[in-house]
Amino acid sequence: GAVVSQHPSWVICKSGTSVKIECRSLDFQATTMFWYRQFPKQSLMLMATSNEGSKATYEQGVEKDKFLINHASLTLSTLTVTSAHPEDSSFYICSARDTRRGANSPLHFGNGTRLTVT
Amino acid sequence: AQSVTQPDIHITVSEGASLELRCNYSYGATPYLFWYVQSPGQGLQLLLKYFSGDTLVQGIKGFEAEFKRSQSSFNLRKPSVHWSDAAEYFCAVGATNFGNEKLTFGTGTRLTIIP
Numbered sequence: 001g002a003v004v005s006q007h008p009s010w011v012i013c014k015s016g017t018s019v020k021i022e023c024r025s026l027d028f029q030a031t032t033m034f035w036y037r038q039f040p041k042q043s044l045m046l047m048a049t050s051n052e053g054s055k056a057t058y059e060q061g062v063e064k065d066k067f068l069i070n071h072a073s074l075t076l077s078t079l080t081v082t083s084a085h086p087e088d089s090s091f092y093i094c095s096a097r098d099t100r101r102g103a104n105s106p107l108h109f110g111n112g113t114r115l116t117v118t
Numbered sequence: 119a120q121s122v123t124q125p126d127i128h129i130t131v132s133e134g135a136s137l138e139l140r141c142n143y144s145y146g147a148t149p150y151l152f153w154y155v156q157s158p159g160q161g162l163q164l165l166l167k168y169f170s171g172d173t174l175v176q177g178i179k180g181f182e183a184e185f186k187r188s189q190s191s192f193n194l195r196k197p198s199v200h201w202s203d204a205a206e207y208f209c210a211v212g213a214t215n216f217g218n219e220k221l222t223f224g225t226g227t228r229l230t231i232i233p
Contacts, residue, residue, distance in 0.1 A: 042226075043226055044162075045223075049220075059220075095161075106167070109154075109162040109163070112160065112161050
């Protein structure tokens with residue numbers, strides 16, 4: 001079945017540094033990927049929609065300059081948390097849909113990335 | 119705007135007992151409804167979906183859910199739970215069936231299974 005791979009699965013970084021998270025669709029192409037953030041014991045909140053070859057669409061309240069999204073190919077989207085601070089510590093999850101299967105194809109979720117900023 | 123309410127934060131069930139997880143939604147048009155399961159530190163796995171037709175939908179792992187428009191509900195059920203069902207369960211509503219539109223998730227229900 002379709003698989004979405006996220007890397008790394010967990011990362012610890014120092015405050016002020018930047019961290020890049022990768023989301024790959026392993027056996028399908030995805031013109032659109034979604035990035036979510038999940039705080040402990042809370043639901044997933046959509047941060048942005050990543051569009052291949054164009055700018056990402058950010059949800060209200062999400063800082064574009066802080067959470068940089070790049071979707072340079074049909075199988076890879078990256079989320080870079082710039083100048084990370086402890087309040088950015090969270091669980092980040094991506095999802096993608098097989099573009100060739102059309103609107104009826106389900107979203108496939110990655111296993112998430114646990115970010116801890118010290 | 120669409121919204122989802124999962125009234126139960128945590129439910130504990132004995133292995134072999136039946137299960138029902140509640141989900142209420144708010145949406146101005148015909149909703150597209152989903153149940154996902156999340157194991158600790160993992161992503162989400164789709165259990166089942168509803169977008170039209172039979173209001174009782176069957177999913178994977180023996181789960182089913184019933185769409186009740188009059189109650190704005192989409193409760194998840196399983197007749198006999200297994201220890202491996204312990205996880206976090208999320209109900210979600212979308213504007214279209216699987217489309218690029220945003221999914222709105224509920225806050226989740228954590229399921230604990232006791233022997």
